[in-house]
Amino acid sequence: MLDSSSTVKAMARPTHAATDHPEVAKPKIGILLANLGTPDNYDYWSMRRYLNEFLSDRRVIDYSPWIWQPLLQLIILSKRPFSSGAAYKSIWNEEDGESPLMTITKAQTKKVKEVMTKRHGDEVMVDFCMRYGNPSTRSKVAAMTAAGCRKILFFPLYPHYAGATSATANDEFFRSLTYEKWQPTTRTVDPYFDRPDYIEALAQSIEKAYAGMVTKPDILVCSYHGVPIRYLMEGDPYHCQCQKTTRLLKERLGWADTEITTTFQSKFGPEEWLQPYTVEEVARLAEAGKKNIAVCAPAFSADCIETLEEINEEIKESFEEAGGEQFTYIPCLNDDDAHITALCNTIEDNLKGWIEPQN
Numbered sequence: 496m497l498d499s500s501s502t503v504k505a506m507a508r509p510t511h512a513a514t515d516h517p518e519v520a521k522p523k524i525g526i527l528l529a530n531l532g533t534p535d536n537y538d539y540w541s542m543r544r545y546l547n548e549f550l551s552d553r554r555v556i557d558y559s560p561w562i563w564q565p566l567l568q569l570i571i572l573s574k575r576p577f578s579s580g581a582a583y584k585s586i587w588n589e590e591d592g593e594s595p596l597m598t599i600t601k602a603q604t605k606k607v608k609e610v611m612t613k614r615h616g617d618e619v620m621v622d623f624c625m626r627y628g629n630p631s632t633r634s635k636v637a638a639m640t641a642a643g644c645r646k647i648l649f650f651p652l653y654p655h656y657a658g659a660t661s662a663t664a665n666d667e668f669f670r671s672l673t674y675e676k677w678q679p680t681t682r683t684v685d686p687y688f689d690r691p692d693y694i695e696a697l698a699q700s701i702e703k704a705y706a707g708m709v710t711k712p713d714i715l716v717c718s719y720h721g722v723p724i725r726y727l728m729e730g731d732p733y734h735c736q737c738q739k740t741t742r743l744l745k746e747r748l749g750w751a752d753t754e755i756t757t758t759f760q761s762k763f764g765p766e767e768w769l770q771p772y773t774v775e776e777v778a779r780l781a782e783a784g785k786k787n788i789a790v791c792a793p794a795f796s797a798d799c800i801e802t803l804e805e806i807n808e809e810i811k812e813s814f815e816e817a818g819g820e821q822f823t824y825i826p827c828l829n830d831d832d833a834h835i836t837a838l839c840n841t842i843e844d845n846l847k848g849w850i851e852p853q854n
């Protein structure tokens with residue numbers, strides 16, 4: 496039997512009527528596209544903030560912070576923001592005040608949203624985030640859960656897996672979930688480097704570019720972003736996935752081995768990276784008599800500093816200085832319809848069991 500003081504305590508305990516609860520939004524599925532990130536501007540401080548976040552990521556540069564951070568803070572970040580800032584300035588979308596990577600990611604998101612909303616109505620919500628800089632992954636995960644996304648499909652927009660890209664994007668997504676009181680159910684999307692619809696989109700972009708040329712290039716150089724060779728030796732499958740993309744593209748185009756090749760670009764620091772290096776290989780090709788080449792960049796889902804500036808300016812220059820005559824850069828898939836179809840098919844495949852597929 497309760498004594499009188501415990502009866503009073505029990506009666507004073509607060510009770511919660513349904514009306515006291517925070518409003519619970521209608522449950523939805525969030526589809527969150529993720530790209531690498533880009534500086535907010537090309538001035539020294541914007542560049543420094545961006546490069547600092549990027550190059551402090553141990554998935555990207557895995558040296559001990561005791562050695563790496565003094566080098567980064569005192570030497571690299573006192574010089575690179577100027578040179579990279581000048582490179583970004585040369586490709587900046589001045590009209591919208593943002594980098595091409597941002598403009599293209601927005602255009603891709605808009606198209607994916609249109610397709611997915613047409614198929615699934617307000618059962619889905621589509622948005623994008625960046626691994627570094629803005630809009631942050633954390634802010635978009637918070638916005639999606641606040642809007643009622645009880646399930647989130649997280650889609651790193653890299654065709655190939657690399658620790659330095661897909662894994663770090665996923666890490667940031669998982670970290671963002673730690674801030675959510677009511678954590679949604681989640682899935683992450685696998686790399687799509689060998690999906691027939693992605694290879695088809697690539698092949699169509701090459702065929703379209705070749706159809707507009709007077710003479711067919713001697714060779715197509717598939718230039719992938721590089722990583723240190725050590726990462727491959729330590730188990731990163733990126734190299735093999737890039738080689739497979741080139742092989743599947745060659746088979747789909749019905750070309751001979753001599754008509755297409757794989758190279759790696761954007762070497763950073765003193766370590767040996769995946770080879771052949773694009774900048775050296777294009778010069779070698781020119782010297783070997785291949786005076787007309789085309790270059791594409793299948794590792795990038797959107798054109799960015801590494802394609803518009805590095806390939807189409809630096810690498811082109813290396814080819815021409817070695818005697819090359821005709822250099823054609825074939826843009827990334829960006830918001831091409833065939834690319835959007837491949838991305839939406841990939842999303843539908845990964846939504847199975849959550850929602851009825853509509854592709």
Ligand SMILES: C=CC1=C(C)c2cc3[nH]c(cc4nc(cc5[nH]c(cc1n2)c(C)c5CCC(=O)O)C(CCC(=O)O)=C4C)c(C)c3C=C
Nearest residue numbers: 531532533555579596657659660720722763794799800801
């Ligand atoms: C320093 C090590 C780097 C590794 C490893 C790396 C891997 C890697 N990166 C991409 C895609 C992109 N990288 C981009 C820019 C960029 N990358 C590095 C360094 C490494 N990348 C730097 C320092 C920069 C900044 C620009 C510069 O200062 O040179 C971009 C473009 C971003 C933009 O705003 O346009 C993309 C995209 C992949 C796919 C990859 C490994 C597989």
Ligand SMILES: [Fe+2]
Nearest residue numbers: 531720761801
């Ligand atoms: Fe990079």
Ligand SMILES: [Fe+2]
Nearest residue numbers: 734735736738
């Ligand atoms: Fe390999």
